[in-house]
Amino acid sequence: MTLDQVPWWLVVLVKAAIVLFVVLTTFAYSMLFERKIMAWMQLRPGPNRVGPWGLMQPAADAAKMLFKEDLTPSSADPLIYKLAPFISLICAMGAFAVIPFSESSAGIWGVADVNAGILVIFALTSIGVYGISLAGWSSGSKFPLLGSVRSTAQMISYELAMTMSVIGVLILAGTTSLAGIVHAQYKMWYILPQIGGFIIYIITAVAETNRAPFDLVEAETELVGGFHTEYSGLRFGLFFIAEYLNMITVSCIATLLFLGGWNAPFGLTFVPGIVWFVLKAGAFIFMYIWLRTTLPRLRYDRLMNFGWKVLLPLATLNLMVTAAIVAITG
């Protein structure tokens, strides 16, 4: 039986399993990476008890999460309360179905090569917000409700600017296929012509993934745990996984859209594309962590002001200028 005779669904299944395994491992270690880097920046050694250099910490955390009691508040709406973490997680995982990680002569390294990949990702991450919102609504408790209201407002405000900043790239590349966008950057990465869009994208991406300094949705100093205050055990773990997967997703998208994906810089083509992809996405994840240790959380009204009065006009301006230049130069 040759490879062509393998049923398509089996190929997709195997690909999905591999991607899921890799992505979840990446999640586990990006969590450790974050804790280590944050600890270093705060003059602590970080996790170092489980395994050498704390490398077994993710496994220990997973075991802990599994054995914790799964609580449902009596005032909660049980069905939605139990469903919400899965909405978050499924949307976060789903995004990886269309992300191309690299390319070889056999084709794109990814589960599916969708010709509207970037739109699929935006659609999925938008649905992912429902997980957070519903979690807060259905918890039947004050702090989660505040967190979910914030998340809804924050998502709407920043998603606009984010989409606007990405459209500049789409205009330049002339395609919505992620692999196509990477191919279009063969000569020049879009970070150069789209530097404004890039900066807006990384700022809005932080807000979209609810990471510090835009973690108003969790805001443990104000809202206890925000939307996941009432969640415990594995359900809390699912939100946690979803948050990190979203972080990895936006890092991957930033890599694909602005940093040339798996294209090697300076003609260093002897290094495989996947290595470049991982390095670039890893740099973004490091930037996330760096941001978290450096900046304090924004006040809520300033977050809204910044999103609507600064980022959205700038993104619109960037889009209009890009569109005008492309229209003139053809």
Added chain:
Amino acid sequence: MGFFGGVSALAQGFATTFQYAFRKKPTVQYPNIKKQHAPRFHGLHELRRYADGKERCIGCELCSIACPANAITVIGAENAPDDRRSPGERFAARYEIDELRCIFCGLCEEACPTDAIVLTPRFEMADYRRGSFIYSKDRLLVPPEAGVGVAPDERPGGIPADLGSVIEQKSTVDIATGYSATHRGEILKTQRKGLAG
């Protein structure tokens, strides 16, 4: 602060956190490396002996009276002529300290006329049962062969080995200068030296 002021402030913040990531961490990996305490650290009590092996405690109960936390119980008894436990007339038949009540102030140490009760630098007393924090003579009294007549921190080998290795001390109190300057410490030291022997 204009736009550029804001950006430079941000850059400064990022540079600071980045530099800190490479600094030496002050953390002491506690169970593996134990930091040496100051010689006068107030930890677990110890009942000392004279050089001939006799107990110093004469059961006078002054420590129990001095104790602000009421943690010490002493029940004295007459020394039997053929089995003298202490050089004086009486000795402590029972001597109990509730370490959960103890506030480690060291007043017992100061009250003791024979310098029998002293505070050692031992501090790892954690246990699972409350009852095990009531230390009686079997745990307080030093064995006849160990450190006879000398306070724990004045023993030739310094702080006992089971209290951990000495690690480099930076940005913490310098043991030598910081504590010899303490008035109370000085007095205690001379008193001890006068009584020892």
